[in-house]
Amino acid sequence: MRDTGLRGNALVGWIVVLFLILPLTVVIPVSFTPERFLSLPGATWSLRHYRAILDDPTWLEAFRDSLIVAIGATAMAVVLGTSAAVGCWRLSSRLSEFIRMLMLLPIIVPAVVHALGFYRAWVGFGLIDTHAGLIAAHGMKGLPYVLITVSASLADFDQRLEMAARSLGASPARALRSVVLPAARPGILAGAAFAFVTSWDELVVTLFITSRGVVTLPRRIWDGVQDNISPTVAAVATLLMLVTILATFALARKRTQS
Amino acid sequence: MRRFYWSLVLVPLAVLAVLYLYPLATVLWLSVTEPRPGLQNFSRLVESAALQRILWNTARISIITTAIALVVGYAIAYALVHMDGRRRAIMLGALLASFWLSVLIRSFAWLTLLQSRGVVNSTLMGMGLIDAPIPLVRNEFGVVLGMVHYMIPYAALPMYASMQAMDLRLVPAARSLGASRWQSFRRVFLPLSLPGVFSAGVLCFIFSLGFYVTPALLGGGRVIMIAEYIAVQIQETLNWGLGTMLATTLLLSVLLLLAAVSRIVDVRAMFGAK
Incomplete structure (x- = not known):
């Protein structure tokens, strides 16, 4: 009785998983169609649309732009987010907690709202349609993720270890580098992954602050769908x-091993 | 000494102020100054029937999306906590893979499946089951389907985390005291899991309010939610006053909602920041 009930729950769970995954896999056969329009391939499968990616320089340029922007934004988010997280961890005052809340805003504010603000401000800064402008905007969107993950990995780290390092003669910077940052490492890596994916997938802000000069992959796809x-x-x-699935499994494997 | 750590906080704060808070403040400022100072932009919220329809669309679609995502997400979270390790890892992996996949790619896949010459319609027509394509996208059905699909992992993962933190031995305890399976779920498991359901629901709802890509692609210009409408105001009609007013309205709705629920749940924990 109890057993069949549990199997029923599992069945519902697997149906939901199928609903999540299956509709997405439709793009795989469609990508092999020999036709010029979206359709399931019949008897013959063709690689012409994969060749078209290589033949069309705009796809490769979009890939390059996405990579440049995502790497730049990740670096920016990691440096700022880690610095803020370490500072807030050590200070833990009311004011520093308030600042931490303020830094979470980019994940709370709806994308279209800050997209408008970036657009208006970037016109003034001369950053519209530049790599630097998109990196800055994506860096801000990635910052909260790094702040969250680094704060989480420092949450159980004893502040007295840092004090011990200082009492043994280490400068604050030395204590930071040799004691605090190694403890924060898992959080920094997780935050970097979040920041990278955030930038890599970001579309709404990109639509507002770029036009022809910087065309990321999501923007190129968006134009292609329009x-x-x-x-x-x-x-x-x-x-x-394929990349997403491989990355998810690689991360899951790494997590189960460690 | 403390100065060193304050500088670690203040440098990122300064960057945030220039590159984020200032742009955000610009939006709020423009909403009450463009084209001239005053609240006339906001008065259109009460006057314009067209705007009210957009707001109602947004609220209705967000509520429906949240409700369905919560029910479906609850089912998968419930299945996950009752599963043995290996199967749980597979199911969790599938959930995470769909969580990581971009909203644009998902919407594109749904479009491929559901549009009038899409895979579903052409297959059904090929089999002779229907004569004309069924309208599956460019309507509210398509938008809700796409949004629910995107939101399920966002609903399921926090509920799963909160179910894991529950004392699951209470359910067999209730059973051994004579409760039926349904009673032990209804009176023990469900009440314990409700706080997690509540914060997952708030999270889903505020994310749904700001959805842009899915409604734009799957609504095809017929089902317009507030975010797409704001984009049209700025990009096509250059109506900054109306656009920033609606953006401010959207932002304030989200913040007020969070302030309201912060009495009941820890908002920082909701965003994973605790």
């Missing part, structure tokens, strides 16, 4: 899905 949808987009989507 006019006539070519199966090339399905091929790109298939490749991106």
Whole structure:
């Protein structure tokens, strides 16, 4: 009785998982269609849409722009987020807690709201449609994730260890480098992963503050979906899905091992 | 000594102020100064039936999305906590994989499946089951489907975390005292899990309010939510006054909602910041 009930729960769970995954896999066969429009391939499968990615320089440029922006934004978010998290951890005053809340704003504020603000401000700063401008905006969006993950990894770290290092003659900077940062390492890496993915997938802000000069992969896909949808987009989507799935499994494996 | 740590906080804060808080403040400022100072932009919220329809669309779709995502997410979270290690790892992996996949790719996949010449319609027509395509996208059904699909992991993961923290031995305890399976769920498991459901629901709802990509692609211009409407004001009609007023309204709704629930749940914990 109890057993069948539990199996029923599991069944519902697996159905939900199928609902989450299965509809997405439709892009895989579609990407192999020999036709020029979105359709399931019949008897013949074709690689023409994968060749089209390589033949069309705009896809490769979009990949390059996405990579540049994501790496830049991740570096910015990691430096600022880690610095703030370490500072707040050691200070833990009312004021520093308030500042920490303020730094969470970029994940609370709806994307379209800060997209408008970035647009207006970047016009003044001369950052519209530049790599630097997009890196700055994406860096701000990544900062809260780094702050959260680094704070989490420092939450159980005893402040007295840092004091001990200081009493043994280490300068604050030395204590930070040799004692605090090693403890924060898992949080820094997790935060970097979040910041990278945030930038890599970001579309709404990108739509507002770039036009022709910087075209990231999501923007290129968006443009491709807006006019006539070519199966090339399905091929790109298939490749991106593959990367996501491999990365998820690699991370899950690493987590179970450690 | 403390100065060193304050500088670690103040440098990022200064950058945030220039590159984030200032742009955000600009939006609020423009909403009451563009085209001229005053609250006339906001008075359109009461006057314009078109705006009220957009707001109502946004609220309705967000509520429906949140409700469905919570029920479905609860089911998968419940299944996860009752599973043995290996199967749980697989199911959790699948949930995370869909969590990490970009909203744009997901919406594109749904479009491929559901549009009038999409995979579902052409298959059904090929089998002779229907004569004309069924409208599956460019309507509210498509938007809600896409949004629910995106929100399920956001609903399931925090509920799963809160269920894991519960004392699950209480359920067998209730059973051994004579409660039926349903009673032990209804009177023990469900009440214990409600705080997690509540904060997952708030999270889903405030994310849904600001959705842009999914409604734009799957609504096809027919089902317009507030975020897409704001984008149109800025990018097409250059109506900064109306656009920033709606953005301010959206932002204030989210912040007021969070302030209201902060009495009941820890908002920082909701965003994983504790």
